[in-house]
Amino acid sequence: MKATVTKKVLSEGLGLLERVVPSRSSNPLLTSLKIEATEQGLHLSGTNLEVDLASFAPAEVQNPQAFVVPAHLLSQIVRTLGGELVELELSGDELSVRSGGSDFKIQTGDVAAFPELNFPSQVDATVEASDLARALNSVRYAASNEAFQAVFRGVKLEKRDNGARVVASDGYRVALHDFALEGEVRELIMPARSVDELVRMLRDGEAKLSYGEGQLSVTTDRVRMNLKLLDGEFPDYERVIPTDTKLQVKLPSGSLKESVGRVAVLADKNANNRVEFLVTEGQLQLNAEGDYGRAHDTLSVEQSGTEPAISLAFNAKYVQDALGPIEGEAEMLFAESTKPAIFRPAAGGGYMAVLVALRV
Amino acid sequence: MKATVTKKVLSEGLGLLERVVPSRSSNPLLTSLKIEATEQGLHLSGTNLEVDLASFAPAEVQNPQAFVVPAHLLSQIVRTLGGELVELELSGDELSVRSGGSDFKIQTGDVAAFPELNFPSQVDATVEASDLARALNSVRYAASNEAFQAVFRGVKLEKRDNGARVVASDGYRVALHDFALEGEVRELIMPARSVDELVRMLRDGEAKLSYGEGQLSVTTDRVRMNLKLLDGEFPDYERVIPTDTKLQVKLPSGSLKESVGRVAVLADKNANNRVEFLVTEGQLQLNAEGDYGRAHDTLSVEQSGTEPAISLAFNAKYVQDALGPIEGEAEMLFAESTKPAIFRPAAGGGYMAVLVALRV
Numbered sequence: 001m002k003a004t005v006t007k008k009v010l011s012e013g014l015g016l017l018e019r020v021v022p023s024r025s026s027n028p029l030l031t032s033l034k035i036e037a038t039e040q041g042l043h044l045s046g047t048n049l050e051v052d053l054a055s056f057a058p059a060e061v062q063n064p065q066a067f068v069v070p071a072h073l074l075s076q077i078v079r080t081l082g083g084e085l086v087e088l089e090l091s092g093d094e095l096s097v098r099s100g101g102s103d104f105k106i107q108t109g110d111v112a113a114f115p116e117l118n119f120p121s122q123v124d125a126t127v128e129a130s131d132l133a134r135a136l137n138s139v140r141y142a143a144s145n146e147a148f149q150a151v152f153r154g155v156k157l158e159k160r161d162n163g164a165r166v167v168a169s170d171g172y173r174v175a176l177h178d179f180a181l182e183g184e185v186r187e188l189i190m191p192a193r194s195v196d197e198l199v200r201m202l203r204d205g206e207a208k209l210s211y212g213e214g215q216l217s218v219t220t221d222r223v224r225m226n227l228k229l230l231d232g233e234f235p236d237y238e239r240v241i242p243t244d245t246k247l248q249v250k251l252p253s254g255s256l257k258e259s260v261g262r263v264a265v266l267a268d269k270n271a272n273n274r275v276e277f278l279v280t281e282g283q284l285q286l287n288a289e290g291d292y293g294r295a296h297d298t299l300s301v302e303q304s305g306t307e308p309a310i311s312l313a314f315n316a317k318y319v320q321d322a323l324g325p326i327e328g329e330a331e332m333l334f335a336e337s338t339k340p341a342i343f344r345p346a347a348g349g350g351y352m353a354v355l356v357a358l359r360v
Numbered sequence: 361m362k363a364t365v366t367k368k369v370l371s372e373g374l375g376l377l378e379r380v381v382p383s384r385s386s387n388p389l390l391t392s393l394k395i396e397a398t399e400q401g402l403h404l405s406g407t408n409l410e411v412d413l414a415s416f417a418p419a420e421v422q423n424p425q426a427f428v429v430p431a432h433l434l435s436q437i438v439r440t441l442g443g444e445l446v447e448l449e450l451s452g453d454e455l456s457v458r459s460g461g462s463d464f465k466i467q468t469g470d471v472a473a474f475p476e477l478n479f480p481s482q483v484d485a486t487v488e489a490s491d492l493a494r495a496l497n498s499v500r501y502a503a504s505n506e507a508f509q510a511v512f513r514g515v516k517l518e519k520r521d522n523g524a525r526v527v528a529s530d531g532y533r534v535a536l537h538d539f540a541l542e543g544e545v546r547e548l549i550m551p552a553r554s555v556d557e558l559v560r561m562l563r564d565g566e567a568k569l570s571y572g573e574g575q576l577s578v579t580t581d582r583v584r585m586n587l588k589l590l591d592g593e594f595p596d597y598e599r600v601i602p603t604d605t606k607l608q609v610k611l612p613s614g615s616l617k618e619s620v621g622r623v624a625v626l627a628d629k630n631a632n633n634r635v636e637f638l639v640t641e642g643q644l645q646l647n648a649e650g651d652y653g654r655a656h657d658t659l660s661v662e663q664s665g666t667e668p669a670i671s672l673a674f675n676a677k678y679v680q681d682a683l684g685p686i687e688g689e690a691e692m693l694f695a696e697s698t699k700p701a702i703f704r705p706a707a708g709g710g711y712m713a714v715l716v717a718l719r720v
Contacts, residue, residue, distance in 0.1 A: 073625065073652050080622040082615075094653075102622055106653035255442075262440040262462055265433065292433050293454075293466035 001037050001067070001090040005059035007081055007099065013044045013057040014075035016223055020053045020197055021046035021071040033071040034114050037061045037088075045117050046071055051194045052117045052226040053201070068109035069095055077104050119224040120217050125183030125209040127164075129220055133202035135166050135177035136195050138325035138351050142175035143168035143192035151232040155195045157216075159185035167237060168192065173318050174237045177325075178350040186211045189230040201225055241354050242335035242342065247305035249279055250346050253330035255299055256284075257323050263288040263295040264316035273316040274358055279334070280309035288316065305334075312337045313358040319343075322353035361397050361427070361450040365419035367441055367459065373404045373417040374435035376583055380413045380557055381406035381431040393431040394474050397421045397448075405477050406431055411554045412477045412586040413561070428469035429455055437464050479584040480577050485543030485569040487524070489580055493562035495526045495537035496555050498685035498711050502535035503528040503552035511592040515555045517576075519545035527597060528552065533678050534597045537685075538710040546571045549590040561585055601714050602695035602702065607665035609639055610706050613690035615659055616644075617683050623648040623655040624676035633676040634718055639694070640669035648676065665694075672697045673718040679703070682713035 017033050025031050033046035039061055045054040067090055074097070078086060083100035090096075090108070097104040136155060144152045147170055155168045160178050164185045167176040188211070190198070201223050210217040216227045260275060267273040267288035278285040279301065286297040312334065322343040323330060329346035337360060343353040377393050385391050393406035401418040427450055434457070438446060443460035450456075450468070457464040496515060504512045507530055515528045520538050524545045527536040548571070550558070561583050570577040576587045620635060627633040628650035638645040639661065646657040672694065682703040683690060689706035697720060703713040 070652060076625045077622070077655075080618065080625060082618060082622070101658035102619075103656045104626065104653060105655075106626075258440065258442060259462075262437070262442070265436045265440060266464065266466075292430060293464060295437075295465075296463045298461035 001065035001088070002062045003037050003042060003059045003088045005042060005057055005086055005088070007078060007084055007086050009057045009059075010042070010086055011075070011078045013042070013055040014071070014078055016055050016201065017044050017046045017053055017071055018075045019200060020048050020051050022048050023072045028070075029068070029109060029113055029115075031070055031072065032068045032109050032114065033074070034066060034068050034111065034117075036066040037064045039064060042088075047115060047117055050191060050228050051197050052119070053197075054117065054119055054224040055222060065090060066111050067095065068111045068114050069106060070109075073106060077106070117226070119219070119226060120210045120212055122210050123183070123208040123219075124211050125164075125181055125185060127179065127181045127207050127209065129202040129205050129207040131179045132207050133199050135179045135350065136199050138177045139166050139168040139175040140192060140195055140199070141168075141321045141324065142170060142173050142353070143195075144170035145192070147171070149232070150191075150230050151189060151234050153192050154189040154230045154232075154234070155192055156187070156189050156234045157185065158187050167234075169235060169237050171235070172315075172356050173322065174240060174354040175322070175325075176237075176352050181209075183209070184211070188216060189232065189234055190216060190227050191230055194227045198225060198227060237354075240340050240356070241352075242333070242339050245305065245333035245335050245342065246307040247279060247303070247310045247334045249284060249301040249303050249332050249334075250329055251284065251299060251301040253323055253326040253328060253345075256330055257320060259286055259297045259299055260316050260319050260323070263297050264320070266290045266293050266295040267316050272358055274313050275316040275319065276311065276313045278309070278311045279303060307334075310334045310337060311360075312341065313360065314341075314355055315358065318355055322355055325351050325353075361425035361448070362422040363397050363402060363419045363448045365402060365417055365446050365448070367438060367444055367446050369417045370402070370419075370446055371435070371438045373402070373415040374431070374438055376415050376561065377404050377406045377413055377431055378435045379560060380408050380411050382408050383432045388430075389428070389469060389473055389475075391430055391432065392428045392469050392474065393434070394426060394428050394471065394477075395448075396426040397424045399424060402448075407475060407477055410551060410588050411557050412479070413557075414477065414479055414584040415582060425450060426471050427455065428471045428474050429466060430469075433466060437466070477586070479579070479586060480570045480572055482570050483543070483568045483579075484571050485524075485541055485545060487539065487541045487567050487569065489562040489565050489567040491539045492567050493559050495539040495710065496559050498537045499526050499528040499535040500552060500555055500559070501528075501681045501684065502530060502533050502713070503555075504530035505552070507531070509592070510551075510590050511549060511594050513552050514549040514590045514592075514594070515552055516547070516549050516594045517545065518547050527594075529595060529597050531595070532675075532716050533682065534600060534714040535682070535685075536597075536712050541569075543569070544571070548576060549592065549594055550576060550587050551590055554587045558585060558587060597714075600700050600716070601712075602693065602699050605665065605693035605695050605702065606667040607639060607663070607670045607694045609644060609661040609663050609692050609694075610689055611644065611659060611661040613683055613686040613688060613705075616690055617680060619646055619657045619659055620676050620679050620683070623657050624680070626650045626653050626655040627676050632718055634673050635676040635679065636671065636673045638669070638671045639663060667694075670694045670697060671720075672701065673720065674701075674715055675718065678715055682715055685711050685713075 268290035627648035
């Protein structure tokens with residue numbers, strides 16, 4: 001096998017794989033990637049057992065052959081090369097990587113022992129890659145990284161009238177985002193960590209979804225990815241979304257983010273970073289108190305609804321997370337002091353966060 | 361005490377102090393800073409016991425008074441404030457920090473218990489702050505962060521014909537930088553960690569040095585700093601600088617940095633990141649070998665000297681450190697395979713690194 005490929009193309013392909021393939025593992029094969037040289041170019045693939053990833057690098061190839069190399073090592077070598085073209089040559093189980101005045105020899109692994117990765121070709125649905133990325137990005141924070149129950153570490157995909165919804169919850173808050181999708185929507189739960197990898201792979205263009213047995217596959221111009229799905233029953237999150245809100249406020253999301261950030265400095269870390277919200281007479285007052293002192297902040301808001309005032313408390317960190325995806329005007333909808341509240345962009349756009357209030 | 365100060369000025373002053381004052385300590389007073397409000401403004405000072413730092417923030421002050429507050433907390437609060445002006449008011453032992461719609465109350469500490477910090481006013485020498493910063497920055501890497509002997513964790517200042525020199529060594533390498541200085545030079549050793557703090561404080565303008573008992577003080581427009589000095593005998597580093605070099609090479613420092621970075625990928629981490637240098641016939645060949653394979657790189661160099669060829673080995677990491685401060689053309693001067701080698705900018709400028717060669 002002998003291949004000539006541009007450094008840029010190879011290095012991009014390896015960079016994608018490097019994100020998924022672990023740099024250390026008790027099984028060294030898992031730190032490797034498989035390169036299948038064909039007459040069109042190099043098919044690169046690797047897995048962390050949760051996510052399989054494949055990318056393609058066009059190349060001039062003689063004597064096509066498949067081989068296995070340490071993923072991070074090859075990526076690091078190619079990144080540091082000086083020339084614009086890279087020549088790969090396999091002789092026995094040694095791979096030469098040459099470019100400019102450089103010549104690297106690295107040991108290849110056992111290609112027969114490498115796990116079989118299958119990327120399906122059927123397409124069940126299509127979506128704008130940037131829409132899918134934005135939706136996943138907006139809800140990801142609400143999934144737990146540690147929760148005992150797996151579904152709290154997942155992001156659910158479900159069908160909506162005009163497309164699809166992704167939703168995540170750790171039991172204390174819910175984040176959801178609706179988006180347009182063409183084709184079938186199957187209800188499924190992706191591990192949030194795999195969602196992080198998926199979001200990194202999504203750019204512009206179209207993403208094709210394919211539903212498999214315990215697996216979701218996503219294909220874009222650049223990559224193909226399989227995500228192993230989570231089993232379990234996602235909580236009935238719609239139950240906690242208040243429907244009878246009695247007081248609504250609108251204000252610039254930037255001002256609210258800054259204000260919450262300010263008072264949070266003095267909020268008690270051992271009491272859920274508690275920040276009290278008091279809405280009355282077109283003002284939102286924020287109060288926090290901790291070991292080092294007290295913070296008080298006042299913001300003007302556009303207030304509406306049937307109740308003249310409301311007072312409730314939230315975890316400052318959760319409020320900041322909920323506001324994260326909101327740009328421009330934010331809207332907060334309150335039911336009662338003990339009931340969850342809604343945070344969403346006043347202009348719509350598909351995103352909504354629901355926060356459980358802290359006890360008074 | 362009541363003071364009005366711009367957020368920008370106060371926040372810059374606090375930002376400087378925040379770098380030095382520890383955020384945690386078994387003695388909470390050490391995490392505090394002292395604010396002495398005078399009719400001219402606010403004198404801020406703090407210490408980590410190795411370095412004392414003072415800065416000044418012009419302010420409008422009524423009823424001048426001194427007080428002590430948690431440094432990081434105040435800095436964090438001021439940074440997040442929305443308004444342009446900040447009002448500080450002391451009532452009893454509670455400090456109010458007000459700006460825009462925000463009002464923070466924080467507890468002050470015991471001003472009598474705060475360590476007495478003295479910043480001398482005499483000037484023994486003056487130097488361009490940027491020259492001093494560059495010189496210290498260039499040699500800092502050669503000081504150890506862990507060595508058992510304190511002097512190896514220090515940077516020495518010493519007198520030279522046309523000014524001063526700073527030099528650091530961890531026993532395996534030496535870095536030195538000569539620079540212009542007006543006035544007296546006293547031989548002294550600064551802890552490298554304090555040097556890091558000093559470098560961060562130095563900008564443009566003049567730095568005034570003042571030598572005290574076991575202490576160096578540096579004053580600039582913005583800050584005053586005391587550095588506690590190290591005791592001990594600095595090693596006779598001049599002994600290891602080769603004077604009879606027999607082969608010299610010149611090449612662009614960028615190409616050499618890249619090349620060393622490349623071959624270092626395969627160098628054996630357990631064998632000092634060993635990279636072999638072979639100079640012959642106007643070429644520098646670099647070779648490294650480790651568990652995963654072998655790397656070979658070739659660079660064209662401008663070769664001179666009485667010896668036709670030399671082969672020696674270095675720790676790749678040390679070569680990269682030595683090249684760090686060199687821009688443009690680099691010069692390497694070799695004596696023998698077992699002797700230290702010199703790395704310096706071909707254009708001069710005061711910097712030189714000396715590297716011990718690894719055994720063949």
